[in-house]
Amino acid sequence: MVNTLDATFTRGSAWKPDLFKGKVVFVTGGAGTICRVQTEALVLLGCKAAIVGRSKDRTIKAAEEISQLSSEGCVLPICNIDVRNFKQMEDAVKQAVHAFGRIDYVIAGAAGNFICDFAHLSANAFKTVVDIDLLGSFNTVKACFDELLKNRGSIIFVSATLHYYGVPYQSHVGAAKAGIDALSNALAVELGPMGVRSNCIAPGPIEGSEGVKRLITKQYAENSRKMVPLQRLGTTRDIAEATVFLLSPASSYVNGAILVVDGGSWHVGTHFSHNMYPDKLVKGMKSKL
DSSP: OOOOOOGGGTTTOSSOTTTTTTOEEEEETTTSHHHHHHHHHHHHTTOEEEEEOSOHHHHHHHHHHHHTTSOTTSEEEEOSOOTTOHHHHHHHHHHHHHHHSOOOEEEEOOOOOOOOOGGGOOHHHHHHHHIIIIIHHHHHHHHHHHHHHHHTOEEEEEOOSTTTTTOTTOHHHHHHHHHHHHHHHHHHHHHGGGTOEEEEEEEOOBTTOHHHHHHSOHHHHHHHHHHSTTSSOBOHHHHHHHHHHHHSGGGTTOOSOEEEESTTGGGGTOOGGGGGTTHHHHHHHHTTO
């Protein structure tokens, strides 16, 4: 069961109900777990949203469900868009601007991942992940560039902590996310003088997310919780709160930052594959020889 937000998010929250009234966010990966909850938080606080995805049914369904948190039509589904195709991204931006008149915030969150050791990782598989994660993030911001400049907007890249240390089975994603961090840092410096901020959110293990469901088996879930310094997996609300902060006036002097939301996990080297290293990894690698 995916943990989504509802109206209770604004009750007992530190954020003003109309914090983002009159603003528009453009989100890639908006039908996925992490980016969906980011979108929900912003919509609950008055923002309008355009969510971009390849799957027509999934994107439309997510838009309809998120719209119920605010008003009809406040979320625009933009379907059949591949973030690797810059022309398609340009068309998606045009659709968003035509519907809402502007784009203030960009969340670049489209991503791909799977478990694979280097011996079994094909060149095409590596390229696919890098293209979706890194090239897709570049295309997203590049297509929104004029709107960001016009509205002195803000960018959030969805990154990870997989490249902070060597994580087995994740060389493809780690390389892509390292590139995203570098891209965000460069944009923070280049676009900062024009009033545009660029930051990253690096989620750790978030309960119910697609990443955790794919990468952490039920057998190792409880042990994974114990390995997190805060003794729990993260929640989608943790990501929502971080997102609101980075796009709100409260972070107006935060630029070029990577906000890690992982309960301190990466500091102790916690990752899904610790129970598979090194015996299972070595056995799998040898099977390729």
